[in-house]
Amino acid sequence: MTSPDVIVIGAGCAGLAAACALADRGARVLVLEARGRLGGRATAFQDRESGEWVDNGQHVLMGCYHETRKYLARVGASDAVQFQPQLAFTCVDRDGRVSTLACPDWRPPYHLAGGLLRWKALGWGDRLAATRIMGGLQAARRAITHGAAPPVLPGETVAAWLARYRQTPRLVALLWEPLAIAALNQSIQQAEAAPFVRILGQIFSDDPFDAALGVPARPLHEVFGEPARAYLEARGGQVRLDSLSRVVLAGDRVAYVDTRGTSIRARTVILAVPWFGLSGVLRGSEQGPMAELLAREALRESSSIVSVNLWLERGALPAPFVGLPERTFHWMFDKRWAFGEAASHITLVASGADEVLRQSNEELGALALREATDAIPSLRQARVQRILPVREPNATFSLAAGQPPRSGPGTPVQGLLLAGDWTDTGLPATIEGAVLSGHKAAAAVA
Ligand SMILES: Cc1cc2nc3c(=O)[nH]c(=O)nc-3n(C[C@H](O)[C@H](O)[C@H](O)COP(=O)(O)OP(=O)(O)OC[C@H]3O[C@@H](n4cnc5c(N)ncnc54)[C@H](O)[C@@H]3O)c2cc1C
Incomplete structure (x- = not known):
């Protein structure tokens, strides 16, 4: 493909979601991926010894991943993730006691209250503490519904937010910490509360399914990558692997994209690389209009x-x-x-x-x-x-305090857009954040 409408650099969930949304609207999209496989940080490789496909890391989705579910439905891969009907999980505490939290079919967030009341792992003090946070969950839910910022104090960490609702050490250890660490990938003492409270607002929405957990039923490249490639190719698009790429700027415009020694031009270029890949894809443009973004992202941990x-x-x-x-x-x-x-x-x-x-x-x-x-x-x-x-x-x-502000899809360069979990979605680094950013970038092309 020598004259695509849009070039997407990076075939992670963000880039593929953007590419598929654009292909859906009739655009001819070329996706350039540096690695030899699709999916970025959500991928799989074949283990030489066992011959089995092994994920680069287990991924868990949630019912509230609405953009991701839309993306999976678009590329025909909805059945690649097995969702439970309601939030339920088994855990083994430090003393080896096995118990299961299973939420009943009640109106949220009372389904969580019901589940916690019946959870054998908790004592009555823990259950009473759980009722104290229901107001916090309701407030989070109202804020999300009205498009407002999550109701947290400036600089508040997840641990401090939980302490504000006087959650007991056992409830924190058995419920909030495992949920937070899975969603945020950072300790509750370090991570800022806002992204977690935003997620809680989404999880405990009006639909109990939003709290359900989903586990991929296939190796990750077959969930997020290959179905998207087939979708794009069926619509005249192309996905090129092993194609480390670089954007060459001319002032505040994109001159061309350089990939494996070939120059390709397109009206729009979407950079869907991670924050730590920006310096490579914009090599040679450190002094231009992208200087501020590059300096900011170099500080992100x-x-x-x-x-x-x-x-x-x-x-x-x-x-x-x-x-x-x-x-x-x-x-x-x-x-x-x-x-x-x-x-x-x-x-x-x-x-x-x-x-x-x-x-x-x-x-x-x-x-x-x-x-x-x-x-x-x-x-x-x-x-x-x-x-x-x-x-x-x-x-x-990182979601620790002091991280640089996150950017929207637009840049000071005409026709150059950004996508990636690290852009300003309000969400932590998740599949949902990545797909949402891709959809936002595709909308910005329009
Ligand atoms: C082990 C692990 C477990 C996780 N668990 C979960 C989970 O349970 N639930 C959840 O929701 N999220 C989870 N995540 C986070 C989730 O995987 C990421 O947020 C998401 O995949 C990021 O997608 P992305 O498209 O923004 O970026 P990436 O996936 O990083 O994609 C960017 C792509 O750009 C390519 N690229 C970079 N530079 C160039 C260049 N110059 N030219 C061409 N291509 C380039 C990269 O090779 C990469 O393929 C986990 C992540 C990991 C690593």
Whole structure:
């Protein structure tokens, strides 16, 4: 394709969502991706030893991911994510007690109150504390419905927001911390409350399904990447892998896009690269109109995720996923529940994992195995066949205080737009944030 209408640089969820929305409107879109596979930070690779597809990290979606669900429906991949009907999860506390939080079919947020009242893991003091936060959830919900800012105090962290509603240590450890760390990928002491409260407002909306958790039923590239590629190609678009690209500016206009030594021109270029990829894609434009953005994004910090995949002969979890509160690995997923015969591994996930990021594979494997078998003693009988850690040092952007402000899709350069989870969506670094940013960029082209 030599003269596309739009060039999208980056085939993560943001770039693919933008490209598909534009293709839907009849645009000829060229997507250029530096890596040899689609999906960016939501992808999978084939493990050489087992032959199985392994995600770069387990992803969990929520019913309130409306833009993501729209994107999946558009590319015909709605069935690639298995959603539960209502919020429910099993966890194993530090003392090994197994319990399940299951919300009844009541009007939100009372379905959560009902679930918490019945949750065996909690005492009456914890349940009473839970009723105190219902007002906070209602306020969050009202703010989101009216397009207002989340009701938090300036500079308030998630931990401080929870303390304002006098949540007990056990309720924080068993419910709020696992939810927050999964959504924010940062400790509740560090992360600012606003994005979390925004998500809570969305989760506890009028529709109880918004709080349901969804787990991909296929390796990630088959959920977000390949269906989008097929969708684009069927509409005259093209996706090129192994195509590290650079935008060359001429004053406040895009002169051309350079990819593998070829120059391509288009009326609109969408940069859908992560914040840490901007300096590369705009190399040579450090002094021009993009200087301010580049300087800002150079200051944005990252938060890491470490996953350890375990192949255990005859080892299985009692549920598709299990929360492991107050441990290094916060959640454990049995891929067989989601993938069926195609997988035989268990994945443990440590979010906000900077403390263990530099541990050796052996140390990580031993830690993951210890935490898994402490929580589920029956796993001790299973023979360990293989251990495969995966590190993502730049999994998400930091939500700690002092991070630079986030940019909208527009730039000072004519025809140059931005997309990516790090742009100004109000959401943390999530699939939903990425897809929303892609849809916003596509709308800005119009
Ligand atoms: C291990 C892990 C677990 C996660 N868990 C969850 C979860 O449970 N739920 C959730 O909602 N979110 C989760 N996330 C976050 C989510 O994956 C990201 O927010 C989302 O995928 C970001 O998408 P993006 O398109 O904005 O960016 P990316 O996915 O980073 O895509 C950007 C693309 O641009 C490409 N690129 C960069 N520079 C160039 C260049 N010069 N030329 C061409 N291409 C270039 C990159 O190769 C990449 O493919 C997780 C992330 C990780 C890493």
